[in-house]
Amino acid sequence: MNWQLGGLPLHPLLVHLTAVAVPVAALTAVVVALWPAARRWLAVGSPIIGLVALVSVPLATSSGEWLEARSHESAALQRHTDLADGLLPWMGVLFALMVVWWAWHRFGVAAVRGAGLRRAVGIAVPVLLVVTAIGAGVDVVLIGHAGAVSVWSHGG
Numbered sequence: 001m002n003w004q005l006g007g008l009p010l011h012p013l014l015v016h017l018t019a020v021a022v023p024v025a026a027l028t029a030v031v032v033a034l035w036p037a038a039r040r041w042l043a044v045g046s047p048i049i050g051l052v053a054l055v056s057v058p059l060a061t062s063s064g065e066w067l068e069a070r071s072h073e074s075a076a077l078q079r080h081t082d083l084a085d086g087l088l089p090w091m092g093v094l095f096a097l098m099v100v101w102w103a104w105h106r107f108g109v110a111a112v113r114g115a116g117l118r119r120a121v122g123i124a125v126p127v128l129l130v131v132t133a134i135g136a137g138v139d140v141v142l143i144g145h146a147g148a149v150s151v152w153s154h155g156g
Helices: 011-034 036-042 045-068 075-084 087-111 115-152
Strands: none
Touching: 011 036, 011 045, 011 087, 011 115, 036 045, 036 087, 045 075, 045 087, 075 115, 087 115
16 A cells, blocks of 8 residues: 555654554543443443554554655664554553453443452453553553654664
C-alpha cells in the first residue's frame, strides 16, 4: 500500500492517532477497572475506545514500515521500530480484557452463582487491566520518544 496522501507520508498522522488513542484506552481501562460508576456510565464505550486504539496500532506500524523503507537507516530509527513492534501485543491484551470486563458485568455476574468465582474474576481482571494499561501506556511513550529522537536528532 502507498502510505501517503498528497505526496506526504501518512505515518505522522497515524502516529498521532495512536499516541492519543492508546493512552485514552489505557486510562479508560483503569477507570472502568477501579470505578463501578464509570463502568456503568461507559458501558460498551470502553471496549469501543479500546478497539479504536487497537486498530490504530497496525495502521501506524504499517505506515511506519513503509516510511522506514524510504528513510536513511540510523540507530535511533532502529530503536523506534524495534520498540514499535511490541505495542500490538499490549493493545491486543488490553482490548481483550476490556471486552471481558464489559461482558462480565453485562452478562456474567448475574449468570454466575458462585461467590468465589465472582470474587476471583472481580479481583483478577481489574488487576490485569491496570497492569496491561500501564504497560501499553509506558510502551507508547517510549515508542514516541524514540521516534522523536530519530526524527529530530542529528546523527542518531
